[in-house]
Amino acid sequence: MDSSTVIIIEDGDGVSRSQKKKADVFCCQPFVSILRGKLSNNGHDMRKVIHSVKVGVALVLVSLLYLLDPFYDRVGENAMWAIMTVVVTFEFFTGATLSKGLNRGIGTVLGGGLGCLGAAFAQAVGGVGKSIVVGIVIFVFGAGVTYTRQMPKIKKKYDYGAMVFILTFNMIVVSGLRADQVLELARTRLSTIVMGFAVCIFISLLVFPIWxxxxxxxxxxxxxxxxxxxxxxxxxxxxxxxxxxxxxxxxxxxxxxxxxxxxxxxxxxxxxxxxxxxxxxxxxxxxxxxxxxxxxxxxxxxxxxxxxxxxxxxxxxxxxxxxxxxxxxxxxxxxxxxxxxxxxxxxxxxxxxxxxxxxxxxxxxxxxxxxxxxxxxxxxxxxxxxxxxxxxxxxxxxxxxxxxxxxxxxxxxxxxxxxxxxxxxxx
The missing domain is CATH 1.20.58 (Methane Monooxygenase Hydroxylase; Chain G, domain 1)
Incomplete structure (x- = not known):
């Protein structure tokens, strides 16, 4: 029987490839062991990793509104509102995500609706009175809702919604567009916000929910x-x-x-x-x-x-x-x-x-x-x-x-x- 000879091929440093491979594996083992032990022994750390992955997936999904032409043709630059909704709404706990999402939706609907009425009324007045009407409605709603936010019960559950209401209301009223354009702006932004909120709720509730x-x-x-x-x-x-x-x-x-x-x-x-x-x-x-x-x-x-x-x-x-x-x-x-x-x-x-x-x-x-x-x-x-x-x-x-x-x-x-x-x- 012929005897076979094993030739060891060395790299430029004079170390064989097999030895180098074993050394690399050996060097990586402590890091892998530490990471695996940290994730398995500390449930809170594991939940942080899960939450981070979920937020990343949600951002990728809403970014498709920009990346895919059929979606972009429909929503245009308003796709940014869906991304913003995910960023500000997706919280660690599912209940927190629901709270902020619903608050954002309610605040947007009420602020947009009342803002459209205020803008339409200002347009009907016209002339110098238009600016006066806009100033009055901004002051009344801004001051009133800000005062409401200081009430303990409102502040605990609906503070974020009240803040979104003020923001949306002012943006719609001050826009200075015609009533039909104001309605179209509110409708488009609301639809993109709903898309972002839907993505948040879907992932938060159905993918490893953290209660x-x-x-x-x-x-x-x-x-x-x-x-x-x-x-x-x-x-x-x-x-x-x-x-x-x-x-x-x-x-x-x-x-x-x-x-x-x-x-x-x-x-x-x-x-x-x-x-x-x-x-x-x-x-x-x-x-x-x-x-x-x-x-x-x-x-x-x-x-x-x-x-x-x-x-x-x-x-x-x-x-x-x-x-x-x-x-x-x-x-x-x-x-x-x-x-x-x-x-x-x-x-x-x-x-x-x-x-x-x-x-x-x-x-x-x-x-x-x-x-x-x-x-x-x-x-x-x-x-x-x-x-x-x-x-x-x-x-x-x-x-x-x-x-x-x-x-x-x-x-x-x-x-x-x-x-x-x-x-x-x-x-």
Whole structure:
């Protein structure tokens, strides 16, 4: 049998092609691994990529109005309005896209219609009166709609539509064209805006939709767990001895509280977007999104109490370590019960299961209240309350009692959410 000889062909650098290919693959592997891990481990980053691709596809589709002659012959330079509509309307969440798109459409129709009437009336007056009429109608509608935009309810849901109305109305009235040309201008621009909006809605709703309602639901649920961890973290820090140093738990406690406290603005924005979204998945029509705002407010109130508890550690009336250790076991049992209650309420929202507060939560909180009253009893503390050594501990106990009252309100809100939202009964 003839033996074959393998000839290795080297490039100009003296490196074989096979070796160079392996080296290139090896060099690319870390980047590919990092990118793949980032996309798979961080769902939010993946959604950013999906949203970016969707916007790119939408821009390509509306650009066909310019690129293809049959479309351009129909709409001409007004095709730019379709592109502008995609740019300003396509938002990250589907509800936000619907909100801005519908606001833009309504504002354009009303502004264009009233602008045509104003322009026609000015043309009928003619002469010097034409300019006076145009000035008057611009002032009246501009000032009136601007004042309306400052109303809280209008500003939350229809601010963008009001702004588009002012823009469209002024463009039509000031155009100075004849009434028939004004109508043609309004009709052409409206049709191109509708095309851009249709592309946005089609891609946003049907291609990997990103729902604001899901984001709000998951965000609220995560805060229950963060609150429970914060309470447990504070308890751990409060009762630790001078020899124990667990700085990590303290840092987590503070960061969790801050994230909960800063959630109000985002909640209001997500609720506004969620109300525009159609029925999908587990969220039907007229879902009580307003309850999420109330529950979020209760969670922030509880977080404020936990933050105030930390002042017990820095107070000049701070109890001695000996006194704290004497009530450590019953106090930590109370904290565990409160943390369990918080997690149970969050779990009922997560699984969309009706919260049986009268059967489970209320009895649990009543027993916690009794335990706290026993702990705060002077005979149990073993210290005269006039002595500053016991004041810090008493302040701590009464803060826990305040938390119990807030949790009872929170449980009631979660139960009402289950009733209105149609949650299923626990099996």
């Amino acid at each position: 604001a309602s899901d984001e709000l639901h998951d965000s609220l649920i995560s805060r229950f767990e963060l609150l429970a961890r914060s309470l447990e973290g504070f308890s751990k820090e409060y009762f630790e001895t001078s020899n124990e140093k667990e700085q990590k738990g303290s840092a987590n406690f503070s960061s969790n509280c801050k994230s909960i406290l800063h959630s109000k603005t985002r909640d209001e924005s997500l609720v506004n977007f969620a109300r525009w979204e159609p029925w999908h998945g587990k969220f039907g029509f007229s879902y009580p999104w307003g309850k999420y705002l109330k529950i979020g407010e209760d969670l922030r109130d509880l977080t404020t109490i936990i933050i105030s508890l930390k002042s017990c550690l820095r107070s000049s009336t701070q109890s001695s370590e000996t006194l704290r250790q004497s009530v450590k076991e019953p106090c930590q049992a109370v904290v565990s019960s409160l943390a369990w209650t918080i997690r149970e309420l969050g779990e009922s929202i997560k699984k969309m299961r009706k919260c049986q507060s009268e059967e489970t939560i209320v009895p649990k909180l009543k027993s916690v209240r009794i335990e706290l009253s026993v702990i705060v009893n002077p005979s149990t503390i073993g210290t005269d309350l006039e002595n500053t050594d016991g004041l810090g501990l008493v302040s701590f106990i009464y803060s826990l009692m305040e938390m119990v009252e807030k949790m009872e309100e929170l449980a009631k809100e979660v139960e009402e959410l289950g009733e209105i939202g149609g949650f299923h009964k626990s099996s």
